[in-house]
Amino acid sequence: MDTTLRDGEQTSGVSFSEHEKLSVARVLLEDVRVDRIEIASARVSEGEFKGTQRVMKWAAKKGHLEKIEVLGFVDGKVSLQWIADAGGKVINLLCKGSYKHVTEQLRKTPEEHLNDVRKVIANANEMGIRVNIYLEDWSNGMRSSKDYVHFMISALQKEQIGRIMLPDTLGILDPDETYDFCLEMIEAFPDVDFDFHAHNDYDLAIANVFHALKAGIRCVHTTVNGLGERAGNAPLSSVIATIKDHLKMKTNVNETQLNKISKLVESFSGIRIPTNKPLIGEFVFTQCSGIHADGDSKNNLYFNDLLPERFGRIRQYALGKTSGKANIKKNLDELGIELDAESLKKVTNRIIELADEKESITNEDLPYIVSDVLHSDLVEQKVRVVNYSITYTMGLRPVANVALEIDGKEYEEYSDGDGQYDAFVKALRRIYQRLGKSFPKLVDYVVTIPPGGHTDALVETVITWQNNREFKTKGLDPDQNAAAIKATIRMLNIIENEFKPEMLDKIVSTNS
Template sequence: MSEPTIIIDDTTLRDGEQTAGVVFSRRDKIAIARMLDSIGVQELECGIPAMGKDEQSDVRALVDLGLNARLITWNRATVPDIQASIDSGVTAVDISLSVSDIMIRNKIRKTREWVKEQLKVALGFAKGKGLYVSVGGEDASRADIPFLIELMQITWAMGGDRFRFCDTLGILDPFGTFDMVRALRTAVPELPLEVHTHNDLGMATANAIAGIRAGAQFVNTTVNGLGERAGNAALEEVIMGLKHASGIDTGIDTHRFRELSLFVAKASNRPLPAWKAVVGERVFAHESGLHADGVIKDPRNYEGFDPAEVGLVRQIVVGKHSGTSGLIERYKDMGIAISRSEAMHLMDKVRKIAQQTRRPLNNNQLIKLYGLKKAA
């Protein structure tokens, strides 16, 4: 099989764990890595070895799994950080440097010339050790494009393997993302681009897809959109968005998305909302009479893709807004056949109960209603 055009670099084990308050155990990391690898994710950003011996041991444990996915670590663009990654057993590194003037001036308190020299030293060391290197441009979305191009040219000339365009603060919209990535892609077409987006304005997934549409080949994701502050682009959203909105199949097996999302939700102690896009429990729940009737006749009327594609099942919810078709279908699922006229007779009671309890009716309530009708 030929290598997919789009490479998913999932960073659940790095940026996902940087979610405030989240700590994965080594067992969690191994399980998550195995699940991501089994569904075909091509690259895993798996930690920050410079944090210390425990982190290095965790990374080494992942390396020892012998996964198909390439393991890559995050590093500051310094020789000691890169050496810590080498000591952990990985052969691929992301080396990150601040590239916006605001961060160069106010965070590291250096100059553009210093940043260029930092890149040359770190990249030269990494390539001298035979590593695959992604150069990460922190805060690239606020950086000067000509300066980014200059950094990309240095990266390419020194044998760097790709450049990571980071919307570190999540401030871009999809149009701005597309324009910036397209400009960089056009200026240095030889060097593959990666997009790393954050969700501070709720546009991480859209921005990630916009970056791909603009020519990026690599995209960072996290399961459930975990990450700093409002999180990163969600793995499940990016892959399904690419497939169903953009017509780009990444080759990832999506059928275990629900299982994967639930595991990461438990391991991170960040419960999965029922309405979470793609994998939430209620994403394929239908209550409205018009919608339920339409989806019963043909699921394609109100479902953009089959729920089984992501490990979910369709639910017909009976509540205040239900119609007779939904009620008939719900009873049918319980093995009870009712006629249209019987359903119409029950609807007033259904709506009254739903209004009083402010909740949909469960199976026990529906069985009780059916029994009362029969008794009458």
């Protein structure tokens, strides 16, 4: 059960719009194929209600309504009515899983709380809404008040409910405790279907999920990219890989779609995926060390079961000071560029020099580096900015005037925009529309300023583009807009200057 749209939305600063909730729900259920999703908390806001209603309408048409759940509270009929009005059919009822929570937060006895819960269950049955139970703070309950936990489950298993969900609400458990506590639940209540809900406060969420499954739990909760309150929840991608590779179990999840949903949620949430995040981080399928690239060329000596193709990704070889000739050769092979040993050594040395100067190097930089080092005309600068002017006046939309030279001919356009760079790009698009040329889609835009940098520090802007493929370009300048413009002009030259076979033949023959 994935709870990105409920527990994941409790990440500080994250709020999904109606459209975003629907998009994530659709991809999770139809592309990734998780079994259930939890999409909202009842009574939160009008926006939450509208988003839930929109997802429920779609789900009803697609036959997914029983797979969609909403967190509700022990409040008589209030949460139930909210869910019913939104079109929902399942409530995940938040009950107390520890004696402290009952007596100190609710200031009730266990019997009083149980009676309140029973009333909600009865109301839900009358309204045709299925009930699952969350035992909030269950992990603390198992540590300090087991008798209370057993009392609640013994009583609740006699009620008309679906599943009892065991949350490590504050992320306090270690793997041994998780195994022991989950096993105790399964052995004491063999007829109950349990879920385990991990939090990652000690960075043990995945380990705890692993041990919950080993103990016999057969449903675990996840969030995309590990979103969630405080340190987050167990990441969907890591859970799926762990289940398959380490526990040798099967799920219904289509793991080739995990990268797709991760990128979608990254975009909607605004929470960037760490570059070294297992399975979904930008660099986790990137070999940096030259010895690794060499080993991969010799019977895949540095491969493990986590093949990138499983997750809709590809293996890459980084360009940097530890790359070595093997990494660089692999990147050149992808471009169809063949160099003799001496030329390859020169290019390798140049890349190492650039990396020592703390310059990041993308694959798209490689033809330019080859041209520079070998003094060839492999890359022809077909596009050049003649001049541009960008104006910003408080209270008015920014305006850009751009003069561009393409294949020796000059074109000029202007445009306003939501920002200065947006105005510049819109002017470029107008030029390309006039010429009937396609213009790539901007996928991502990252600005990096050195930590502790001053106002005159160099800004590095890396922009990701998408046309028939995805690629990156970068620009370096003390001015952020200028850096972005340099990256954009680099992009235009890349798409204008497709590497022709005769060019490749020329560079090979010149340097053989």
